[in-house]
Amino acid sequence: MERLVIQGGARLKGALRVQGAKNSVLPLLAASVLLEEGCVLHNCPRLSDVDAAVEILEYLGCRVTREGHSIRVDPGGLTRNHISREKMQTMRSTILFLGPLLARTGSCSVYEPGGCRLGARPVDLHLMGLEALGAEITREEDRLCCRGRLRGGRVVLPFPSVGATENLILAALGAAGTTTIYNAAREPEIGDLIAFCRAAGARIYGAGTSMLEIEGSALRAAEHRVVPDRMEAATFLTAAAGTGGELLLTDARPEHLTAVLQVLEAAGCRVERGDGEIFLAAPRRLRAVPPIHTAPYPGFPTDAQAPMMAALLRADGVTVFDETVFSDRYRHVPGLRRLGAEIGTAGALAAVTGVTRLRGADMEATDLRGGAAMAVAALQAEGESRIAGVHHMMRGYENFAQRLRSLGCAVTLEADGA
Numbered sequence: 533m534e535r536l537v538i539q540g541g542a543r544l545k546g547a548l549r550v551q552g553a554k555n556s557v558l559p560l561l562a563a564s565v566l567l568e569e570g571c572v573l574h575n576c577p578r579l580s581d582v583d584a585a586v587e588i589l590e591y592l593g594c595r596v597t598r599e600g601h602s603i604r605v606d607p608g609g610l611t612r613n614h615i616s617r618e619k620m621q622t623m624r625s626t627i628l629f630l631g632p633l634l635a636r637t638g639s640c641s642v643y644e645p646g647g648c649r650l651g652a653r654p655v656d657l658h659l660m661g662l663e664a665l666g667a668e669i670t671r672e673e674d675r676l677c678c679r680g681r682l683r684g685g686r687v688v689l690p691f692p693s694v695g696a697t698e699n700l701i702l703a704a705l706g707a708a709g710t711t712t713i714y715n716a717a718r719e720p721e722i723g724d725l726i727a728f729c730r731a732a733g734a735r736i737y738g739a740g741t742s743m744l745e746i747e748g749s750a751l752r753a754a755e756h757r758v759v760p761d762r763m764e765a766a767t768f769l770t771a772a773a774g775t776g777g778e779l780l781l782t783d784a785r786p787e788h789l790t791a792v793l794q795v796l797e798a799a800g801c802r803v804e805r806g807d808g809e810i811f812l813a814a815p816r817r818l819r820a821v822p823p824i825h826t827a828p829y830p831g832f833p834t835d836a837q838a839p840m841m842a843a844l845l846r847a848d849g850v851t852v853f854d855e856t857v858f859s860d861r862y863r864h865v866p867g868l869r870r871l872g873a874e875i876g877t878a879g880a881l882a883a884v885t886g887v888t889r890l891r892g893a894d895m896e897a898t899d900l901r902g903g904a905a906m907a908v909a910a911l912q913a914e915g916e917s918r919i920a921g922v923h924h925m926m927r928g929y930e931n932f933a934q935r936l937r938s939l940g941c942a943v944t945l946e947a948d949g950a
């Protein structure tokens with residue numbers, strides 16, 4: 533177990549190349565079991581969640597080789613069609629193996645997935661969609677047994693769930709006939725998954741819209757570069773904004789961050805959008821912004837809510853947050869309050885009243901983005917802060933401490949008990 537030790541007060545300054553997207557590489561690895569001749573993925577971040585997905589692929593019988601940030605998967609030797617409870621609970625996106633595994637083998641058993649605790653995270657939409665494609669699913673406590681030859685169908689999602697959309701795209705590729713998904717999620721990571729599947733020969737129409745049409749088709753081979761991680765980009769941008777810093781992000785996609793960049797501009801930052809680049813220069817003190825409502829893409833992303841809140845702790849005025857996607861995503865608030873932040877919460881709402889100073893304190897991360905938010909806040913605090921629960925951050929940020937150091941921040945990783 534490790535802790536992040538942060539000496540606050542420095543302005544973040546410099547340039548950073550954005551890592552590949554965690555939330556893209558995970559569905560891509562699940563998709564790889566459908567490719568007859570395998571795939572090579574480039575720009576894969578080195579994260580514990582990616583390690584967990586690779587372990588599952590190897591357990592299923594796929595051959596996986598890694599070199600730097602590239603991962604080659606050869607699913608030719610896939611022999612198993614079940615995943616243990618322990619493996620399923622390593623993260624939420626283990627559930628993304630369900631659709632492709634069922635499509636490939638005709639029957640499989642998995643367990644309810646784990647993942648960040650952000651409130652109830654059922655998988656009912658995934659299962660409802662698979663059933664609409666002909667899957668027979670029985671549940672014994674947390675075990676899900678699925679079988680059936682999939683056939684194309686119509687699925688109307690009551691909410692544009694990212695994971696359910698991904699699972700259904702992959703299941704539909706292995707189904708006979710055409711599937712239409714209505715109210716599909718439109719996150720850029722879904723566009724990346726579709727691009728990957730198309731490179732392997734899939735026929736999928738409607739990318740970027742909420743209606744997707746997928747023809748069942750055999751997938752061959754693909755070589756693909758994972759899209760840049762808009763949440764890593766958002767996190768470093770909020771760190772720069774909160775510390776009055778200056779940051780140039782390269783290998784970034786400003787068009788995927790429109791809602792986040794608009795808020796940063798409203799807070800007083802100068803933002804320049806280039807081709808694959810974002811430059812941000814922050815004023816000494818940010819100002820509060822109009823209410824931020826989290827929403828499915830292209831709305832303000834729930835994953836950026838905690839880091840943005842951290843950036844605005846010292847802003848002039850009051851900012852209200854309305855978290856509409858997850859029912860319990862203010863778990864970072866008690867940690868931020870320890871630094872002296874003034875935050876009131878009531879259900880889905882949180883109100884941040886900007887203070888003039890934050891003081892270093894001990895905190896414990898309880899989820900990935902909440903932990904990142906604590907770091908963004910600690911960078912602005914006077915004195916030293918220690919953040920426990922670093923393993924949560926390792927799920928989504930490659931070399932977090934080192935990358936912050938490269939931008940002039942005093943951040944180290946310390947073993948617990950040191």
Ligand code: EPZ
Pocket residue numbers: 554555556558624625648652653654655656657658659691692693694695696763834835857858859900901928
């Ligand atoms: C993805 O999770 C991301 N994870 C999350 O990122 C992100 O917060 C979320 O999308 C929303 O953008 C990955 O891509 C691996 P959802 P996912 O299904 O797919 C409810 C991070 O920090 N719902 O769109 O699990 C659900 O409870 C992580 O990187 C159902 O009710 O999100 C939630 O309230 C955390 N039934 C809402 O929909 C279902 O069957 C959104 O969930 C599925 C979802």
